[in-house]
Amino acid sequence: MIRCSIHNHTTYCDGRDSAENVIRAAIAQGFETVGISEHSVFPEDPPSGMTPEGEPALYAELMALREKYKGQIHVAAGIEQDTFSPPRQMPWEYVIGAVHYIRTDEGLTAVDLSPDVTKACIDRIFYGDAMAFAACYYRTLAEVVERTDCDVIAHFDLLTKFKEIAPLIDTKSLRYRRLVSDTLDALLPADRIFEINSGAMSRGYRAEPCPGDWILRELNRRGARIMLSSDSHAAVHVGYAFPQMAAYAKRCGFHTGWVLTAKGWEEAVL
Numbered sequence: 001m002i003r004c005s006i007h008n009h010t011t012y013c014d015g016r017d018s019a020e021n022v023i024r025a026a027i028a029q030g031f032e033t034v035g036i037s038e039h040s041v042f043p044e045d046p047p048s049g050m051t052p053e054g055e056p057a058l059y060a061e062l063m064a065l066r067e068k069y070k071g072q073i074h075v076a077a078g079i080e081q082d083t084f085s086p087p088r089q090m091p092w093e094y095v096i097g098a099v100h101y102i103r104t105d106e107g108l109t110a111v112d113l114s115p116d117v118t119k120a121c122i123d124r125i126f127y128g129d130a131m132a133f134a135a136c137y138y139r140t141l142a143e144v145v146e147r148t149d150c151d152v153i154a155h156f157d158l159l160t161k162f163k164e165i166a167p168l169i170d171t172k173s174l175r176y177r178r179l180v181s182d183t184l185d186a187l188l189p190a191d192r193i194f195e196i197n198s199g200a201m202s203r204g205y206r207a208e209p210c211p212g213d214w215i216l217r218e219l220n221r222r223g224a225r226i227m228l229s230s231d232s233h234a235a236v237h238v239g240y241a242f243p244q245m246a247a248y249a250k251r252c253g254f255h256t257g258w259v260l261t262a263k264g265w266e267e268a269v270l
């Protein structure tokens with residue numbers, strides 16, 4: 001079983017609990033590694049990221065917590081770096097690269113804030129063409145490794161976060177599938193880890209993990225590496241749906257996932 005959860009948020013950004021409470025929750029659930037990967041500083045929308053002072057403060061806090069909990073769990077210090085954030089200030093142990101915003105004629109627009117924001121963006125900026133919105137998202141995602149030098153690629157099809165409550169994009173269309181395929185063509189040569197993410201499930205938006213199963217099958221067919229992520233915003237969700245995600249990955253052809261240990265990245269049986 002995978003005993004590593006390194007995509008978790010805290011009160012340094014939009015999470016509900018302190019880093020220490022997240023760590024304690026992970027220990028209680030039997031994890032061997034827990035990581036905090038807070039949202040990078042984001043000057044265009046300050047509440048969506050850490051403050052510039054918060055980034056070094058969190059890093060220092062995590063170094064102290066690593067010492068405090070040594071022998072019980074490995075505390076990893078990472079960051080979820082948005083493509084449009086300024087360069088990070090601290091030597092984070094791992095980077096999760098993410099696209100939460102797209103750049104349009106109106107500046108930076110959030111991809112997954114709410115169904116209403118996404119619909120308004122499609123109607124106003126893309127003249128109602130949801131596939132043009134999707135193309136803009138995937139063009140940005142295709143550059144995520146280049147822009148963030150990430151180890152892990154976050155929530156590949158984030159733009160479908162609300163598809164079960166407000167379907168805006170025809171994900172079965174040939175045009176959409178081509179966008180996904182082109183993005184995989186761009187990203188796979190860099191050999192980074194793709195995450196399976198239960199963040200939208202724990203917050204009640206989706207019943208299934210992200211990405212969609214046909215994308216996961218395609219990742220498997222093309223030899224990609226995966227990692228299980230809770231993307232938790234509350235300590236109680238630190239290992240949310242891990243057994244379900246492991247079963248989902250197995251159904252899509254995977255036998256192993258990647259975990260971060262005190263010694264570095266390792267492959268582990270799902």
Ligand SMILES: [Zn+2]
Binds near residue numbers: 155
């Ligand atoms: Zn994210």
Ligand SMILES: [Zn+2]
Binds near residue numbers: 007009231
């Ligand atoms: Zn996140």
